[in-house]
Amino acid sequence: MPPALSLATSPTPTRRRLEVLPIGIFLAFAVLPAAAPLAGGEHLLSLGSRVMIFAIAAVALDLLVGYGALISFGHAAFIGLGAYAVGILAAHGIGDALVSLPVALAVAALYAFLTGIVCLRTKGVYFIMITLAFGQMAFFTASSLAPYGGDDGLTIAARSTFAGFPLLKNERAFYYVVFVALLGTYLFCRALVGSRFGRVLRGAKENPVRMAAMGFDVYRFQLATYVIAGTLGGLSGFLLANASEFVSPAYMSWQRSGELIVMVLLGGLGSLNGAIIGTAAYLLTEEWLSGFTEDWKVIFGPVLVLVVLFARGGLIGVTAELWRRLGRD
């Protein structure tokens, strides 16, 4: 065991203060249903579920981009695969999550493993583009599934049952299932990046040659991360299919993959909290802007450009910077 891996373990005051952030986020999600009768009702609940579902995929993507410097431009494919697993099984009368959830995860994991073997041979921009290519392949495969709706997508008759029990039917129960899934994803990823595995991954991000020289097979660590992130994408897809009771190739479009990257970056890379905040910020801004103009993208596009130009480090970075300045004065 190489000795130089205990760099980031000494707890600093900033570290402890940031613990407030995830607790705050999850507390806010936990009490949201209580606020639902006051404003928004059912709509607020489904919006909250939607944010958390995409946050699962965004946290997984942050694992790749923020901790592994592996910019995947095809992450939406895993969401789509998970969603299609649910849709196709439901079309054959298998609507139980005890079957469809493992299948969704397994399909996503397998696709991540097979494509990861090829993708991880490339570096930098080539990696961005080859993940895009595999995303497009999944997209076109889904578009050509004529028995399952092709371009038009596939309506799912009913939400998945758990061992025959229609747990997800109730909007509130569904919300808390998604909540638990996001919490589990977050805690798992946190434990992962804090572990030896995570330190190797971060080391490979900073200097892969050095990590290799220290005796780590960087490729295998990255492949494992890619498969984990893909599987979590499949989980997000499973939930998304149940949330909208509909699957379509649009779930896997490259624009969707781009949006996921935007979500992670908007919140701030490499913190996992940032991915959740960024997802919420993106989807809520979309919801808010589209409320009063159909052409919300005309406003949102320049906002993105301004965020990149002036708000380095995303929302978390900007807040931390403000915090620091206020503290100094």
Place this chain on the structure above:
Amino acid sequence: MSTTLLVVQTLNGLQLGVLLFLIAAGLTLVFGVMDFINLAHGVQYMLGAYLAVTFFALTGSFLAALILALAAALLCGLLLEFLVFRHLYGRDHLDHVIATFGIILFINHGVKIVWGAAPLSLPIPDLFSGSVQLADGLLYPVWRLVTIGSGLAVAALLYVLVSHTRIGMLVRAGATNAAMVSALGVDIRRLFLIVFGFGAMLAGFAGIMIAPILSVDPGMGDTILILAFVVIVIGGIGSIRGAFLAALLIGLVDTLGRSFSVDILRLVMGPSPARTVGPALASMLIYLLMAVVLYVRPSGLFPAKGR
């Protein structure tokens, strides 16, 4: 699978290839010289087409529309460079992706507001309308031949510019090592601006030439952008020669694949599964090709620099 159909589809593939080259050339230069990922390059192609439609409506002459639209496309490119891109050189690739993604959102919807969401069309100029007989029973639209010809002419011009002029030499040097070129006293900012503007103009030109063949709609830039990226990645980033060969390869593989995949698959499977699998396989063929190329050569076929 008749010979006539094969010839026609080969020409169509060539035409797509030439078009892809016009777009990929700018993309690969911007990428190679400035290390900048410009997702908004497809938007410039779309703007070219829309501007041509507008100027044609104003002037009634295709030539005037072509010249005015080219100038306007150049102006748009320079404006974008000035406002956004020049502040992002040297930043992380992720920043490029997000900022240019934002520009795509803005311009795609801006176009919808200005020109409407319905597809527009540009008539083929009278001089080049109609078809020409290439062989017995083989008619081919003149405009498509003009597109192929002008694309090849631009490719030749680009070759001369890049390999036989001073500015081309600087561009090649910049693609190999931009920092060194700057250290030798070349105004690298100006070089960047020129390359960028030129790339934008080429993309605009592609948009103008394709406008009479395809419909002009707000999503047209997105599809072609992804294809152009496939081209430059297969060709090797920063290499004009690689982009040219890869563009023709992609154009031919995509077009011929779409035309003949069902027929070819019928040789090995029943007609009904062939009809289902064929189109799916055809649409993924180029991505499959890209995956194979990158698996064998992780930096593309003709990488400009040894990275």
